[in-house]
Amino acid sequence: MDLFPQHPEPIVQIPQRVRFARVAIERGLDLMGGLTYQTDDDTVIGQRVVVPVGRGNTPTDGLVIDIGDQELLDGFDPRKVKPITKRYDIVLPESLIELGKWMAEYYMCPLGMVFGSIIPGAVKAQTGLRTQKLVQLGTVQPDDELIKSLTPKARDAWAKIQELDAEAFPVLPRLLAARIEHKTTASIKRLIEAGLVDEIEVQRIIAPKGFDLLDAGDSGTHNLTPDQNNAVIGISKSFGKFQPHLLHGVTGSGKTEVYIKLIEQVLERGQQAIVLVPEIALTPQTAGRLVKCFEKIGVAVLHSGLSRSARNQQWAAAASGEARVVVGARSAVFAPVKNTGLIIVDEEHDGSYKQDQLPRYNARNAAVKRGQVEGCPVVLGSATPSLESWANARAGRYALWSLPKRVNQGEMPSVKIVNMAIDEERVKIRESQGGLRGDHTIGRTLGAELVRAIESNGQVILLLNRRGFASVIVSTDKKCGWKLECDQCDSTMVVHRGCVRQQGGRRFVRCHHCLSEQVIPKQCPMTGKPVIELGVGIQRVEDEITQRFGERLGLKLGENFERVDADTMNSAKDYFDVLDRFASGELKLLLGTQMIAKGLDFPNVSLVGVLSADTALYLPDFRAEERTFQLVSQVAGRAGRGTKQGKVIVQTLNPGSAAITRAAKHDFVGFANDELNTRRLSGLPPATRMVRIVIRDEQNNVAHQRALELAELLRADGDQRITVVGPMPCSITRIANRYRWAIEMSCASPKPMQVAMMHLREKGLLKSDSAVAIDVDPIWLM
Ligand code: ADP
Ligand code: ZN
Numbered sequence: 018m019d020l021f022p023q024h025p026e027p028i029v030q031i032p033q034r035v036r037f038a039r040v041a042i043e044r045g046l047d048l049m050g051g052l053t054y055q056t057d058d059d060t061v062i063g064q065r066v067v068v069p070v071g072r073g074n075t076p077t078d079g080l081v082i083d084i085g086d087q088e089l090l091d092g093f094d095p096r097k098v099k100p101i102t103k104r105y106d107i108v109l110p111e112s113l114i115e116l117g118k119w120m121a122e123y124y125m126c127p128l129g130m131v132f133g134s135i136i137p138g139a140v141k142a143q144t145g146l147r148t149q150k151l152v153q154l155g156t157v158q159p160d161d162e163l164i165k166s167l168t169p170k171a172r173d174a175w176a177k178i179q180e181l182d183a184e185a186f187p188v189l190p191r192l193l194a195a196r197i198e199h200k201t202t203a204s205i206k207r208l209i210e211a212g213l214v215d216e217i218e219v220q221r222i223i224a225p226k227g228f229d230l231l232d233a234g235d236s237g238t239h240n241l242t243p244d245q246n247n248a249v250i251g252i253s254k255s256f257g258k259f260q261p262h263l264l265h266g267v268t269g270s271g272k273t274e275v276y277i278k279l280i281e282q283v284l285e286r287g288q289q290a291i292v293l294v295p296e297i298a299l300t301p302q303t304a305g306r307l308v309k310c311f312e313k314i315g316v317a318v319l320h321s322g323l324s325r326s327a328r329n330q331q332w333a334a335a336a337s338g339e340a341r342v343v344v345g346a347r348s349a350v351f352a353p354v355k356n357t358g359l360i361i362v363d364e365e366h367d368g369s370y371k372q373d374q375l376p377r378y379n380a381r382n383a384a385v386k387r388g389q390v391e392g393c394p395v396v397l398g399s400a401t402p403s404l405e406s407w408a409n410a411r412a413g414r415y416a417l418w419s420l421p422k423r424v425n426q427g428e429m430p431s432v433k434i435v436n437m438a439i440d441e442e443r444v445k446i447r448e449s450q451g452g453l454r455g456d457h458t459i460g461r462t463l464g465a466e467l468v469r470a471i472e473s474n475g476q477v478i479l480l481l482n483r484r485g486f487a488s489v490i491v492s493t494d495k496k497c498g499w500k501l502e503c504d505q506c507d508s509t510m511v512v513h514r515g516c517v518r519q520q521g522g523r524r525f526v527r528c529h530h531c532l533s534e535q536v537i538p539k540q541c542p543m544t545g546k547p548v549i550e551l552g553v554g555i556q557r558v559e560d561e562i563t564q565r566f567g568e569r570l571g572l573k574l575g576e577n578f579e580r581v582d583a584d585t586m587n588s589a590k591d592y593f594d595v596l597d598r599f600a601s602g603e604l605k606l607l608l609g610t611q612m613i614a615k616g617l618d619f620p621n622v623s624l625v626g627v628l629s630a631d632t633a634l635y636l637p638d639f640r641a642e643e644r645t646f647q648l649v650s651q652v653a654g655r656a657g658r659g660t661k662q663g664k665v666i667v668q669t670l671n672p673g674s675a676a677i678t679r680a681a682k683h684d685f686v687g688f689a690n691d692e693l694n695t696r697r698l699s700g701l702p703p704a705t706r707m708v709r710i711v712i713r714d715e716q717n718n719v720a721h722q723r724a725l726e727l728a729e730l731l732r733a734d735g736d737q738r739i740t741v742v743g744p745m746p747c748s749i750t751r752i753a754n755r756y757r758w759a760i761e762m763s764c765a766s767p768k769p770m771q772v773a774m775m776h777l778r779e780k781g782l783l784k785s786d787s788a789v790a791i792d793v794d795p796i797w798l799m
Contacts, residue, residue: 043080112390120376174204241275256393294345349380366401627665646679
């Protein structure tokens with residue numbers, strides 16, 4: 018008997034090393050550091066995973082933001098740490114993890130939610146991903162026996178396949194059959210059975226081909242002007258390191274050309290480039306030119322007009338590196354590019370870079386941050402830079418490059434300011450037309466120029482930045498003062514005219530905040546008197562043009578004249594079509610909202626008319642002047658881009674406003690420096706940094722009380738450098754039945770405010786959700 022019981026030899030197992038991962042959970046929880054899970058060596062930072070959350074171990078999506086050993090446990094018992102349950106194939110580059118962490122902190126948004134929104138829904142769902150069976154040349158060396166055993170058809174196929182280039186494979190069987198001129202794939206199936214060709218499975222994202230970006234017309238590259246050259250050389254010196262640049266170039270100075278040259282250079286360095294443009298449907302020309310230039314080497318386009326499968330496909334192309342250049346709107350700042358060498362933000366002043374829902378980020382600022390993370394230059398370009406960027410350039414934080422002249426000796430258009438308050442300008446409406454009275458919107462001067470431009474075969478752009486038919490419905494009884502307001506919002510209803518085909522051209526009212534609609538009341542509910550519609554919207558101008566100029570100039574809506582606004586343009590395609598027709602000369606007149614003020618480059622535009630430069634001037638927002646300057650300058654910049662001298666007529670009731678007079682002189686620098694001074698004196702951005710917090714509730718007193726408490730907490734933090742103003746009712750006090758109170762914090766630098774908010778956030782006293790909107794660096798203060 019053995020003294021010792023026999024034990025079987027233990028099987029030596031090399032255990033998979035247990036590692037730990039921090040995972041940012043995509044839903045709900047505001048956990049800056051994420052939660053810790055067990056994993057193994059195969060998980061990588063940036064990978065999308067499923068993890069169990071809470072007592073019920075609810076499977077929840079998340080993103081791995083850190084991987085390490087025991088140090089990630091913070092003393093937690095490793096046996097209690099649950100494992101990651103599933104790994105997806107989606108992996109974000111590490112630079113985006115860092116950018117996301119910054120976003121969560123800077124913009125006060127739950128970390129998981131930031132990552133949740135960085136990855137498009139279509140990518141998460143892998144929309145359009147299909148498994149395809151392709152055929153490839155086999156590795157079997159065929160002997161004569163084998164060949165002889167084939168059917169004659171298969172033998173023929175085999176002979177023809179051997180003639181094909183290796184590059185033709187792998188290929189869909191159906192396409193291969195077509196190439197070897199076989200009607201069916203039967204012969205190819207035989208070859209597979211015989212092992213002469215192999216069948217492989219690949220995953221591909223299949224997306225229907227979308228519409229083409231507007232044919233940009235000009236796709237050739239040019240010899241740079243000395244100013245362009247100077248900017249290209251200067252900016253390219255910073256390749257390989259972080260440096261923000263502001264490219265201030267007047268309209269038509271060839272900024273796009275500068276971008277193209279810089280991108281070419283960065284591609285030569287073996288890197289990729291990201292170009293942001295304002296919502297792409299609005300700037301098809303810039304995007305179109307870039308796409309055309311870089312199509313051959315691979316370009317991905319990301320914007321809201323894409324189908325889900327196309328979005329997934331483009332994103333994958335950016336991630337794999339197949340696309341070397343990524344062009345897109347706001348969210349393209351999160352393009353999963355691995356080797357970013359250059360980031361460009363075109364029209365950097367544009368409001369569409371700011372997202373007005375969680376996470377409330379500004380893509381221009383996120384682009385600068387990404388440049389810092391990636392260690393690459395960032396170019397912000399505009400004819401009318403934001404005062405934020407201008408202040409940064411003046412302070413030397415951004416390098417400034419100027420293109421003060423148009424290319425090809427092009428002249429800046431001459432701008433005439435017309436005072437609509439004087440009688441000579443007014444054109445009275447002759448008989449009361451459909452309840453309208455008062456004056457027409459096109460004054461004498463502009464009317465005469467319109468006739469001249471069209472008669473001399475020029476093209477015309479008219480801008481009125483006011484949608485709908487009329488701004489408000491009021492009682493004709495002056496003493497009554499009744500006006501039609503939205504039931505759910507503290508705001509007047511706007512009169513719209515439905516489209517003739519769908520709504521019989523009938524007029525109705527719509528609230529621009531909650532989008533609710535009503536029929537127009539026949540009479541004032543207070544006095545029973547008739548009502549009238551005041552305030553001219555763009556639809557009314559459409560009628561005016563037809564009535565006053567239609568016959569005389571042969572202008573016909575839908576034929577050679579179109580209205581371009583959010584109500585007529587249902588899709589990006591509608592917009593592209595209109596621009597195409599304008600480019601071809603079929604359209605002579607475009608009447609539009611700010612949609613037509615941006616980035617368009619048509620050489621034959623000889624007249625631009627601004628029907629009212631005052632639409633933005635009275636908004637209760639400290640950026641009212643800045644916006645007015647930008648709008649007038651940008652739309653004026655559409656004129657005279659070819660050989661014809663362009664003319665611009667700006668109608669206003671404020672002919673003395675600096676925003677308007679400076680825009681008329683194309684004097685950005687003068688305007689910006691004065692405005693910067695004013696902001697400094699009144700302690701407003703960019704001289705200070707601002708955070709605006711809006712508290713909403715269905716009950717006014719509840720919202721007010723919460724706002725009071727929050728303001729108190731922020732003040733109690735006691736940092737003397739921070740000014741806390743409010744709570745005060747927002748200028749629109751109620752939207753969709755929720756009352757709104759605002760608190761405005763400002764400080765010379767953002768850090769103290771971030772610290773104060775972080776303290777509250779850690780204690781659970783401050784959280785971005787549907788009741789609390791935290792807007793860091795707000796651009797709209799309504
Ligand atoms: P911006 O974006 O500054 O308004 P664009 O980039 O649209 O200006 O350029 C205006 C026009 O001038 C375009 O049609 C462009 O092709 C042309 N252009 C740009 N650079 C040059 C150049 N160096 N020589 C000739 N034409 C140029
Ligand atoms: Zn409303």
